Amino acid sequence: MSTELKPGCSTKLNTPADIGEQLQVLQVHPRDNVVVALQPLAQGAALPEPFAQLTAQQAVPAGHKVALANIAKGEPVIKYGFAIGAATTDIRAGEHIHSHNLATLLSGQVNYRYSGCQAQPLTFPAGLPTEFMGYRRANGKVGTRNELWIINTVGCVNRAAMRVAEQARKLYSDDIDGIYAFTHPFGCSQLGDDLDHTRRLLAGLIQHPNAGGVLVMGLGCENNQLSKLLAASEDVDLSRIRSFNAQQVEDEIEQGLAAVEELVARMRDDKRTPCPVSDLVMGMKCGGSDGLSGLTANPLVGRIADLVAAGNGKVVLTETPEMFGAEQVFMARAQNEQVFGDIVTLVNDFKQYFIDNKQPVYENPSPGNKDGGLTTLEEKSLGAIQKGGSAVVNQVIRYGDMASQSGLTLLEGPGNDAVSSTALTAAGATLLLFTTGRGTPLGFPAPTVKISSNSSLAARKPQWIDFDAGGLLKKGQDAEQFSHDFFRYLIDVASGKATRNEQSDNREIAIWKNGVTL
Numbered sequence: 111m112s113t114e115l116k117p118g119c120s121t122k123l124n125t126p127a128d129i130g131e132q133l134q135v136l137q138v139h140p141r142d143n144v145v146v147a148l149q150p151l152a153q154g155a156a157l158p159e160p161f162a163q164l165t166a167q168q169a170v171p172a173g174h175k176v177a178l179a180n181i182a183k184g185e186p187v188i189k190y191g192f193a194i195g196a197a198t199t200d201i202r203a204g205e206h207i208h209s210h211n212l213a214t215l216l217s218g219q220v221n222y223r224y225s226g227c228q229a230q231p232l233t234f235p236a237g238l239p240t241e242f243m244g245y246r247r248a249n250g251k252v253g254t255r256n257e258l259w260i261i262n263t264v265g266c267v268n269r270a271a272m273r274v275a276e277q278a279r280k281l282y283s284d285d286i287d288g289i290y291a292f293t294h295p296f297g298c299s300q301l302g303d304d305l306d307h308t309r310r311l312l313a314g315l316i317q318h319p320n321a322g323g324v325l326v327m328g329l330g331c332e333n334n335q336l337s338k339l340l341a342a343s344e345d346v347d348l349s350r351i352r353s354f355n356a357q358q359v360e361d362e363i364e365q366g367l368a369a370v371e372e373l374v375a376r377m378r379d380d381k382r383t384p385c386p387v388s389d390l391v392m393g394m395k396c397g398g399s400d401g402l403s404g405l406t407a408n409p410l411v412g413r414i415a416d417l418v419a420a421g422n423g424k425v426v427l428t429e430t431p432e433m434f435g436a437e438q439v440f441m442a443r444a445q446n447e448q449v450f451g452d453i454v455t456l457v458n459d460f461k462q463y464f465i466d467n468k469q470p471v472y473e474n475p476s477p478g479n480k481d482g483g484l485t486t487l488e489e490k491s492l493g494a495i496q497k498g499g500s501a502v503v504n505q506v507i508r509y510g511d512m513a514s515q516s517g518l519t520l521l522e523g524p525g526n527d528a529v530s531s532t533a534l535t536a537a538g539a540t541l542l543l544f545t546t547g548r549g550t551p552l553g554f555p556a557p558t559v560k561i562s563s564n565s566s567l568a569a570r571k572p573q574w575i576d577f578d579a580g581g582l583l584k585k586g587q588d589a590e591q592f593s594h595d596f597f598r599y600l601i602d603v604a605s606g607k608a609t610r611n612e613q614s615d616n617r618e619i620a621i622w623k624n625g626v627t628l
Contacts, residue, residue: 134158135176136405139191144175144207146189146401146483148583151176157204164204172564173401173483173547175207187212190404192436194489207485214486216435220458224450229443229502232420234387238597240421243382243605244389244540245322248347252389253319254540254557254604256380257288258373260325260366261312263339264297264332267356271327274366281367282374286322287606289370292555292619297334304625305333310510311621313342314536316351317512320556322380323350323373325366330357345512350376382606387421390604391513393534393542393556394427394497397527399475400547400563401483404493407545407563407579413593414543414600415499415518422516426537427498428523428530430460435488436495440520445504452506456522463624478548497545509622512538527552528620535619541604549574553611555619557603560610576603576610 135145135157145161151170156162161178170176175189181201186193195212205211234240244252258278262271268291275291282289292315296308316324316339324346328336336355343351352369356362394411396403415425433440437457444450464470475484484490504517510533513519523533531542531554542556547563549571562568565580577599582592603609611617 135161137161137178138189138405141188141191143178143181143188145178146405147172147174147176148402148405166206167202167204168206170206171483175401175483175485177201177203177205177207179203186215189489190492192488192492194435194492195486208483209480209485212485214435214488216487222438222441222450222454224444224447225442227443227445227502229500232416232501234417234420235594238417238594239601240387241384242387242390242601244385245319245380246383246385247319247322249345251319251538252385252540253322254606255287255320256322256377257290257320258282258286258323258325258370258377259315259318259321259555260289260291260327261315262291262293262297263312263326263328263334263336265293265295266298266329266332267327267362268293268295270356270362270366273363274325274327274370277363277367278370278374282370285374285378286380290555290617292617294619294621296621296623298329298332299628300333300623300625301628302625304623304627307510307622307624309334309339309342311532311536311619312339314510314512314538315555315619316340316343317345318535318538318540318555320540321350322377323370324352325369325373326351326353327362327366328353328355330355387418387423388516390418390421390423391538391540392418392423392425392600393531393537393539394425395429395527395531395534395542396432396494396497396545397552398546398548398550399479399482399484399490399493402580403482403545403547403563404489404496405563406582407547407561408493408496409589410579410582410593410596411497411543411545411561412499413589414597415497416501417593417597419499419501419517424513424516424519424538425498425501426513426519426521426534426539427495428521428534429494429525430456430520430522431464431487431525432491432494433457433520434461434491435486436491439492439495440498440503443501443503443518445502445517449503449506453503453520456506456520460522482547497543507537509533510536512536524622526620526622528554528618529622531558532619532621541600543600545579546575551611551614551616553609553614553616553618555617557609558611559600559603573614574610
């Protein structure tokens with residue numbers, strides 16, 4: 111059985127908002143042989159029109175799937191218009207479809223064929239903001255915050271970096287947007303790709319436009335030598351960088367505070383100025399997805415991706431394993447054959463990473479995803495890629511690289527929330543859009559906007575959630591207007607409105623480790 115996606119096939123989906131009423135179930139695409147329960151269905155309950163001839167054969171939780179027709183063992187189960195796996199037993203119409211009767215069809219690498227770019231041109235709508243208030247840097251990049259970041263070369267100086275940040279905040283909290291130490295356990299006893307990942311990731315953070323000043327703290331004897339890290343941070347204003355090795359100064363805390371004082375003096379007069387939408391860089395991420403993520407939050411973020419791309423801004427999407435089974439949707443939108451080939455390499459290299467480590471490429475979704483209704487990686491991927499909207503894919507970059515092209519960029523990275531969100535930040539994202547069906551308090555160096563896929567999560571965890579995409583399920587809701595309102599909110603965030611992660615001071619980084627430790 112093949113799950114190949116035919117380039118050029120329509121990926122236009124139905125959404126609850128398109129239909130305009132509070133539904134119990136939704137057929138996401140006209141080709142689907144399943145519907146998704148938007149509310150819990152009791153056993154024996156009749157499905158609403160136009161599926162009233164069916165009754166639920168079992169109790170079905172919200173976010174889970176119900177068969178629209180009889181599906182024989184081995185036949186594909188279709189959602190989003192594509193196969194999300196095959197039935198492992200005969201399934202009757204009205205039956206609950208999940209892990210007990212559906213299995214993935216994914217295996218190893220796939221041969222792909224370039225058929226030209228199928229993406230349609232995008233236009234930026236009239237009436238939406240075309241500017242935000244940002245911090246223009248000397249290299250032309252624009253930050254959404256004016257913060258001082260402390261970056262350490264090695265985990266040995268974590269506590270010293272944190273103490274410098276804690277003491278500096280007491281002295282300078284009214285002068286700039288914030289002072290933060292982003293610590294990690296790496297930088298020593300690393301070799302090869304592992305060391306390269308650490309250095310490139312940290313170099314990306316050092317060059318980030320949200321950091322109006324950066325203090326880089328080293329130890330002195332680590333593999334990730336301070337001089338080499340600074341050399342990898344090419345696109346910086348040297349007047350806004352301070353650095354030292356703790357082994358080479360008498361008191362690293364005093365030295366750090368003196369460096370912070372100099373940087374704050376340099377940053378104090380920085381002002382927000384009007385900047386075009388083309389200066390926005392948004393990173394798109396999902397975590398703790400449920401069965402509604404691909405119907406509400408992810409398509410909403412995809413509409414934002416299209417707006418930013420239409421405004422010549424940058425959109426960065428990562429989580430390579432959560433493209434498996436849906437990668438050909440992106441391949442059909444590759445700008446040219448070179449970008450198409452880069453997508454093929456990105457996907458096949460990541461599959462080989464799984465194979466080399468003797469792991470199946472389909473070892474996903476997580477237990478939380480499954481509880482929320484997601485069954486196979488194909489299903490999760492087809493929902494996850496909705497965050498990329500419908501824009502042309504203009505660029506593919508590797509972990510630790512920075513996005514340089516307007517439009518949609520695919521970034522190599524794992525699905526892990528902390529690792530991939532840090533990679534998005536290091537790639538230059540000055541605003542992160544993080545969709546979730548189950549919630550998480552995680553936050554990252556860039557302002558992290560949490561978007562709930564369902565309203566119950568937003569009501570239960572208001573200290574985590576910034577925006578409720580579950581509002582798309584309300585009767586009469588207009589999806590386009592809803593996305594435009596969200597875009598206006600994001601302009602406010604880019605202009606300084608604090609996100610929940612900022613209010614709670616939830617900020618951290620994580621680095622991808624995939625090699626040997628000495």
